[in-house]
Amino acid sequence: MASRWTDPRASRALVLGWLAAVFGVSALADLRALGAAAAVSLLVFHRGLVRNVRRAARSAVPISVGLSAVSWLFLWAVQRTRPDVEPFVALALRTAVIAFLTFAVLDRVNLLRACEPWPTLSRLLVVTLAQIHALRLLATDSLQALRSRLVRKPGPRDVLRGAGGVTAAMVTLSTRNAREISDAMRSRGF
Amino acid sequence: MHVPDGFLSPQITIPAYAVWAPLWAWAARRHFGRAAVESLPVIGTLTALAFVIQTIMIPVPGGTSTHLVGVTLLALLYHPLVAFVCESLVLLVQALFFGAGGVTVLGVNALAMGLLGPLAGWLAWKALHRVNGKVAVFVAAYASIQVATLAVAGALGLQHALSPRYFPLPVAVVLPAMLVPSLTAAGLAEGAYTVFALSLLRKANLRGVTLD
Numbered sequence: 001m002a003s004r005w006t007d008p009r010a011s012r013a014l015v016l017g018w019l020a021a022v023f024g025v026s027a028l029a030d031l032r033a034l035g036a037a038a039a040v041s042l043l044v045f046h047r048g049l050v051r052n053v054r055r056a057a058r059s060a061v062p063i064s065v066g067l068s069a070v071s072w073l074f075l076w077a078v079q080r081t082r083p084d085v086e087p088f089v090a091l092a093l094r095t096a097v098i099a100f101l102t103f104a105v106l107d108r109v110n111l112l113r114a115c116e117p118w119p120t121l122s123r124l125l126v127v128t129l130a131q132i133h134a135l136r137l138l139a140t141d142s143l144q145a146l147r148s149r150l151v152r153k154p155g156p157r158d159v160l161r162g163a164g165g166v167t168a169a170m171v172t173l174s175t176r177n178a179r180e181i182s183d184a185m186r187s188r189g190f
Numbered sequence: 191m192h193v194p195d196g197f198l199s200p201q202i203t204i205p206a207y208a209v210w211a212p213l214w215a216w217a218a219r220r221h222f223g224r225a226a227v228e229s230l231p232v233i234g235t236l237t238a239l240a241f242v243i244q245t246i247m248i249p250v251p252g253g254t255s256t257h258l259v260g261v262t263l264l265a266l267l268y269h270p271l272v273a274f275v276c277e278s279l280v281l282l283v284q285a286l287f288f289g290a291g292g293v294t295v296l297g298v299n300a301l302a303m304g305l306l307g308p309l310a311g312w313l314a315w316k317a318l319h320r321v322n323g324k325v326a327v328f329v330a331a332y333a334s335i336q337v338a339t340l341a342v343a344g345a346l347g348l349q350h351a352l353s354p355r356y357f358p359l360p361v362a363v364v365l366p367a368m369l370v371p372s373l374t375a376a377g378l379a380e381g382a383y384t385v386f387a388l389s390l391l392r393k394a395n396l397r398g399v400t401l402d
């Protein structure tokens with residue numbers, strides 16, 4: 001099954017199908033229709049189901065459910081009447097179904113291969129993704145270094161005090177790193 | 191600040207795509223050709239930095255969330271359209287790999303946060319940079335985030351006007367919920383970050399970094 005999507009034409013078809021599906025789901029406001037769309041999505045993309053449901057549950061769902069819940073409570077407090085809960089549930093479900101579909105499709109296609117016809121875009125994407133990884137590592141390292149220097153748990157004031165130095169290190173180190181990656185890719189014909 | 195997938199219907203997202211896609215293609219061709227060889231690593235780094243900054247989101251009731259954007263720096267250093275191309279890339283990476291924002295709302299988010307915001311910031315900087323360089327940069331970043339927030343709130347307000355069942359929050363709730371944190375916290379932080387990052391880039395004396 002995995003090899004089926006390594007064919008560029010099949011990958012492109014899957015990406016187009018996914019785009020049509022997410023726009024289709026984004027047009028739904030009825031809770032029953034959204035429930036049906038969720039069920040169909042789970043059936044069609046059953047391979048890697050647990051992993052993709054977990055990814056959607058960790059990334060998009062907390063924000064959409066949190067926002068829907070807080071907004072509902074906020075409206076209740078402002079209007080002093082209980083707002084209809086259905087549009088808020090539909091809002092959260094729509095976001096969850098679209099996130100699941102996105103992760104399920106990304107599991108099956110190679111995005112960098114899809115960018116092959118545009119070398120500058122590929123280079124910018126690779127440089128950016130590499131820097132995101134490098135910056136996240138640097139931020140984690142800096143926080144751990146701060147923890148090791150303090151006998152107590154670092155508070156927001158400690159983090160703020162160290163933020164200037166960390167940003168300086170991030171910008172200069174990652175710019176040099178980005179230049180090296182960019183030069184290396186250019187020398188390989190990108 | 192960005193609108194998540196499912197908050198806007200195709201009535202808004204498809205026209206936004208129709209504006210965003212050709213503009214993005216034109217801007218990418220104009221600013222990312224062979225002439226961009228020198229500046230590409232710096233642009234990549236600043237794009238990644240913008241990405242990292244934008245992942246720290248604070249949910250707000252009635253609106254979506256607030257955070258720094260970080261691309262005004264690209265508009266000031268290079269061009270508002272460079273910021274637009276890079277912010278679109280940030281939003282795409284966030285939508286595809288991290289589930290933030292989304293693919294259906296990419297056009298709306300990119301036009302608000304990548305084009306209108308940085309363009310407003312760039313215009314503010316153009317108007318003020320002869321008076322005081324640092325103040326001009328701070329005001330530009332502050333203005334940029336407010337304009338982007340207004341645009342996002344406007345899109346959500348329009349969605350409510352089109353279909354209250356689809357998006358149940360009226361603009362009277364969305365606008366203050368998004369603007370208050372943006373005016374009091376995110377705008378100031380964005381201004382401070384932009385001034386600081388710009389002074390760092392100047393000190394580092396990197397190839398491809400110029401700001402008169």
